[in-house]
Amino acid sequence: MKEVDAxxxxxPEPLMLTAEALKxxxxxxxxxxxxxxxxxxxxxxxKNKGKKSTAVEKDGYYEVVIE
Incomplete structure (x- = not known):
């Protein structure tokens, strides 16, 4: 699984990194x-890209998995 630490x-850096990772x-x-x-x-x-996402709150940050 590819991981992006934003x-x-x-x-908009997290979104730009997300878009790059999904390509x-x-x-x-x-x-x-x-x-x-x-x-x-x-x-x-x-969601706009037609993908499903699940999010979990961790210790001081959020982990979003896009499938």
């Missing part, structure tokens, strides 16, 4: 972000 980055990727991609609004933006981006 913790501590400002918008040509056939398996799941894990995105790590710090802020709740970044988690929502990544989930919304995945």
């Amino acid at each position: 913790r501590g980055l400002s918008c 040509g990727e056939t398996g799941p991609v894990k995105i790590l972000v710090t802020e709740p609004h970044q988690k929502m933006n990544v989930e919304k981006f995945a």
Whole structure:
């Protein structure tokens, strides 16, 4: 599984890294972000791309898996 660590980055960097990670990727991609609004933006981006996402709150950050 490809993993993108976007913790501590400002918008729109997490979305740009998410878009880059999804290009040509056939398996799941894990995105790590710090802020709740970044988690929502990544989930919304995945939905707009026709992908399913699941998010889990970890110790001080969010893990979003896009499939």
